[in-house]
Amino acid sequence: MLRRMFILSGLFLLLGSFASAKVTQLDYKATFGIFGTVGTIKNRLTENAETYEIDTKVTLAGLAKVLMGGQTEHYVSKGHIKDGLMVSDFYQMTSKKRNKKVIKEYHIDHQKKSVRKRVRKWRKEKLVEDRTETLKFYAEDDLLTLYFNLGHAVKQKQKGKTYLFKSVGLEKQKGEVKITVPDDVQVVDYKKDLGQDGKIYAKAFIHQKNFRKKKGDILLSVAQDGFINRSVIKDILFYGDAKLTRIK
Numbered sequence: 423m424l425r426r427m428f429i430l431s432g433l434f435l436l437l438g439s440f441a442s443a444k445v446t447q448l449d450y451k452a453t454f455g456i457f458g459t460v461g462t463i464k465n466r467l468t469e470n471a472e473t474y475e476i477d478t479k480v481t482l483a484g485l486a487k488v489l490m491g492g493q494t495e496h497y498v499s500k501g502h503i504k505d506g507l508m509v510s511d512f513y514q515m516t517s518k519k520r521n522k523k524v525i526k527e528y529h530i531d532h533q534k535k536s537v538r539k540r541v542r543k544w545r546k547e548k549l550v551e552d553r554t555e556t557l558k559f560y561a562e563d564d565l566l567t568l569y570f571n572l573g574h575a576v577k578q579k580q581k582g583k584t585y586l587f588k589s590v591g592l593e594k595q596k597g598e599v600k601i602t603v604p605d606d607v608q609v610v611d612y613k614k615d616l617g618q619d620g621k622i623y624a625k626a627f628i629h630q631k632n633f634r635k636k637k638g639d640i641l642l643s644v645a646q647d648g649f650i651n652r653s654v655i656k657d658i659l660f661y662g663d664a665k666l667t668r669i670k
């Protein structure tokens with residue numbers, strides 16, 4: 423469960439590197455109910471007028487590190503800029519735990535509107551699986567750009583409505599992500615969990631059976647600079663809230 427919470431948390435984080443480009447560093451602290459602080463997420467975004475790169479690293483701490491065998495997660499997104507938004511061309515997810523490593527790569531062909539996925543698994547540094555498939559859906563976003571683009575996409579939407587977005591990396595739900603923009607009455611409840619300083623508030627729905635009590639709702643607050651400031655997954659089974667708070 424902690425691994426899934428961190429993967430989702432890592433969904434909200436963004437950032438990368440190019441010479442002569444603008445570089446932004448964002449760091450977050452993750453807390454999880456009765457466990458307290460369970461890790462950090464460091465993100466770097468490098469962008470210019472035409473391209474971007476996002477680099478996100480998730481590191482566990484304390485009891486979570488022990489329970490998860492020192493597992494680390496690394497996410498990379500590379501692509502181009504279109505109408506002021508990031509459009510993914512390549513997305514990679516790397517997970518390491520003890521003597522196991524898994525790398526998932528997504529190559530997005532926007533002309534053919536297709537996505538090729540490659541999965542490789544190692545055990546004791548020996549490659550034990552290498553398979554490639556074409557996804558049954560196409561998307562311009564990956565999990566990092568989905569949340570990075572959120573502030574721009576949501577501010578153009580009508581309040582009190584739910585909208586459908588698509589992202590690679592969410593094959594179990596056919597890439598579909600439902601995002602709700604609260605109306606002026608609903609936003610009062612969002613502010614109780616996310617604070618009063620958000621420029622934009624939203625709720626994303628992710629299919630995860632561990633979150634079935636609250637249907638996988640992830641509450642999000644976007645700061646004045648357009649980056650995710652806080653996120654909360656409410657009441658995960660018996661463990662309490664999973665929270666992500668920007669510290670830099």
